[in-house]
Amino acid sequence: MQFKDQIDFIRQHMKRNKLRVATTILAATMGCAFLIVLASVGFGLHQTITDDVLDNNMVTQIEVAGKTDGDTELAPADIPDAELQQIKGMEHVIAVVERNQPEAEAEIMIGNRSTYSQVVLSSMEEEQKAGFALSEGKMPAKAGEVVVGYHMAERLLTEAEMEKEANGEEVEGFAGSLIGQTVELELTPFLNEGEERTESSTWEFVVTGIAKEPAKDWMTDVAIYADSSWAPIFNEELGLEKGFKNILVYADELQNVGGITDALKEDGFYVYSVTEELGTMNVFFTALKAGLIFVGTIAVLIASIGIFNTMTMAVTERTREIGVMKAIGAQPKLIRKLFLMESAAIGLIGTALAVVISYGISVLANWLVPIIILSSLGEEDAAGISIVISTIPWQLVVIASAISIGVAMVSGWRPARKATQIDIIQALRQEM
Amino acid sequence: MIKIKDLQHHFKIGKKGNERHVPVLKSVTLEIGKGEIVAILGKSGSGKSTLLHILAGFMSPEKGSVVVNGQETAALKEAEQASFRLANFGFIFQNFQLMPGLNAFENVELPLKIKGMAETERKMKVQKLLEKVGLDQVAGHYPNELSGGQQQRVSIARALITDAPIILADEPTGSLDSETEKEILLLIQSLNKKLGLTFVIITHDEEVAAVADRQYRLHDGELVKGEQRHAV
Ligand SMILES: Nc1ncnc2c1ncn2[C@@H]1O[C@H](COP(=O)(O)OP(=O)(O)OP(=O)(O)O)[C@@H](O)[C@H]1O
Ligand SMILES: [Mg+2]
Numbered sequence: 216m217q218f219k220d221q222i223d224f225i226r227q228h229m230k231r232n233k234l235r236v237a238t239t240i241l242a243a244t245m246g247c248a249f250l251i252v253l254a255s256v257g258f259g260l261h262q263t264i265t266d267d268v269l270d271n272n273m274v275t276q277i278e279v280a281g282k283t284d285g286d287t288e289l290a291p292a293d294i295p296d297a298e299l300q301q302i303k304g305m306e307h308v309i310a311v312v313e314r315n316q317p318e319a320e321a322e323i324m325i326g327n328r329s330t331y332s333q334v335v336l337s338s339m340e341e342e343q344k345a346g347f348a349l350s351e352g353k354m355p356a357k358a359g360e361v362v363v364g365y366h367m368a369e370r371l372l373t374e375a376e377m378e379k380e381a382n383g384e385e386v387e388g389f390a391g392s393l394i395g396q397t398v399e400l401e402l403t404p405f406l407n408e409g410e411e412r413t414e415s416s417t418w419e420f421v422v423t424g425i426a427k428e429p430a431k432d433w434m435t436d437v438a439i440y441a442d443s444s445w446a447p448i449f450n451e452e453l454g455l456e457k458g459f460k461n462i463l464v465y466a467d468e469l470q471n472v473g474g475i476t477d478a479l480k481e482d483g484f485y486v487y488s489v490t491e492e493l494g495t496m497n498v499f500f501t502a503l504k505a506g507l508i509f510v511g512t513i514a515v516l517i518a519s520i521g522i523f524n525t526m527t528m529a530v531t532e533r534t535r536e537i538g539v540m541k542a543i544g545a546q547p548k549l550i551r552k553l554f555l556m557e558s559a560a561i562g563l564i565g566t567a568l569a570v571v572i573s574y575g576i577s578v579l580a581n582w583l584v585p586i587i588i589l590s591s592l593g594e595e596d597a598a599g600i601s602i603v604i605s606t607i608p609w610q611l612v613v614i615a616s617a618i619s620i621g622v623a624m625v626s627g628w629r630p631a632r633k634a635t636q637i638d639i640i641q642a643l644r645q646e647m
Numbered sequence: 648m649i650k651i652k653d654l655q656h657h658f659k660i661g662k663k664g665n666e667r668h669v670p671v672l673k674s675v676t677l678e679i680g681k682g683e684i685v686a687i688l689g690k691s692g693s694g695k696s697t698l699l700h701i702l703a704g705f706m707s708p709e710k711g712s713v714v715v716n717g718q719e720t721a722a723l724k725e726a727e728q729a730s731f732r733l734a735n736f737g738f739i740f741q742n743f744q745l746m747p748g749l750n751a752f753e754n755v756e757l758p759l760k761i762k763g764m765a766e767t768e769r770k771m772k773v774q775k776l777l778e779k780v781g782l783d784q785v786a787g788h789y790p791n792e793l794s795g796g797q798q799q800r801v802s803i804a805r806a807l808i809t810d811a812p813i814i815l816a817d818e819p820t821g822s823l824d825s826e827t828e829k830e831i832l833l834l835i836q837s838l839n840k841k842l843g844l845t846f847v848i849i850t851h852d853e854e855v856a857a858v859a860d861r862q863y864r865l866h867d868g869e870l871v872k873g874e875q876r877h878a879v
Binding site for chain 1: 700703705706725726729730731732733734736738740744746747748749757758760761762763765766805809
């Protein structure tokens, strides 16, 4: 029998029992749609959280937290310069930034205004390669010049203003531009337990540039960026050891972060990058998605009982016709195929409808659920939150279709086999 | 064309352990040549249908051999049996056995579909045959819209459409009135003459058997040549 004729044959049979076939398809649709929608929540949450991680991290940044040589553990500050140069030479690495921070509390003062700050001592050249940019002014050219954070001016408060702010009132901060201004930096070494209060020291710097606004609006940048040549000077004056060192490796693109991370790990470096975080998350979400698909499959299995029933009834009803077909000379293989195709068709139509419906439900959920959640959070908290409840990637459609159509065919298997085993003589005896 | 030799068959009735053997065919031997019409007469329950079912390959005989066109049919597997039937036999049943969901044209077309013939060739062939058996006017009618005689004509057309050389007919006029019976018998005779088809007709009706070249009577599990035809 030609394939086209087989399709015609099945269509004719399905038409003859419209209502029964339709309700079976409805059940298959519901089962499959349930599976897709349920799993789509897993996919949606995964995407929301992945986006969140990518949003809130310097995605191309790899932090080097130390190194091991088997027995010896090296802190970032102790990693030899030659090795850092080697990293710099790696493919897809655009910059290696070494940030020194003296182990001291920093305060910036100008006139009667002051603010706590962080001292970032780094190679400005390397920082620029890594993406450091100014919102105004220019990069320091001389030893006594610095760049300050974007929020430095507004955080420089008088004592009166600090009090006002503590009472919840709005404060202005430093009016006008800090560029060209001379600021005082006071460093007070951190106290270890049992130590007496050590002397603080003060340096004066001229501000030449303001760093650009941080990428995230919840970040406040009140740092003071100076050349790393200041590190030994500060440490000697304050009688400190090496201080903290932060080594940050920057990749050219997100897709190369994983490769660089792995290469560094192989060399014994302790590294941390966004791919690491995503990696652990991926394991969790893969398990979650698999679990949701499993639960959804149960719905499909329940629907398959309907398919089994429908096909069994179809075979019983058509016993005489099947007998005639066999008598005329139809192969048992053909009979089985026709019935399997019919149950597959029910699965196929059900799945197709389910995919369409699921996309509808998904869109609706992504529109409606955030509205409900955000309205319960209140307007202020709601700003800037974007939630994806449900996504249906093509892989999910493929998996769900395979499960639904597969289950439909399996449930049609026994009825189809029963059809091939029909005894011709018995079948021909049946009344019309 | 058909050689039946020392065919034996019995049925078991009743529960296991307490079963009764009912011998239906004790020793049946029969040879049918190409282009013959052979009628097999017999009382109800004498085993006529059983003989036909074995001949058609619907069931296997307990003993004996059936050779059709040089092929020992009992040696064939189920799938091979089906192909063999499709190529060699056409069937006419007492109650027509048409597909209720297919119209006359589609019912006749069905064996060709099963064979896998291409649509245009198939349609032409069916159209021609329907004209030949006088059904072209009702080609679009469904079985429940046809008279008994028309239904049997459709079923005859279905048996002929594959050009099978042997037509097996079990009580072909059993459900028809005597007028229509005559019509159908004439059709069978003319097909036999024009196309050289071989017919095996099972019947309990002497008038039907009269169209046959040879008559046999199945009695007590054995075939007796038709001289006894007026004994009833
Ligand atoms: N499947 C079966 N199991 C047991 N006995 C059977 C079976 N089929 C037929 N028989 C018996 O075999 C005998 C012959 O049956 P068969 O149908 O061949 O008769 P028949 O000559 O065709 O009769 P009729 O003219 O009424 O159609 C009958 O006695 C019947 O009861
Ligand atoms: Mg009979």
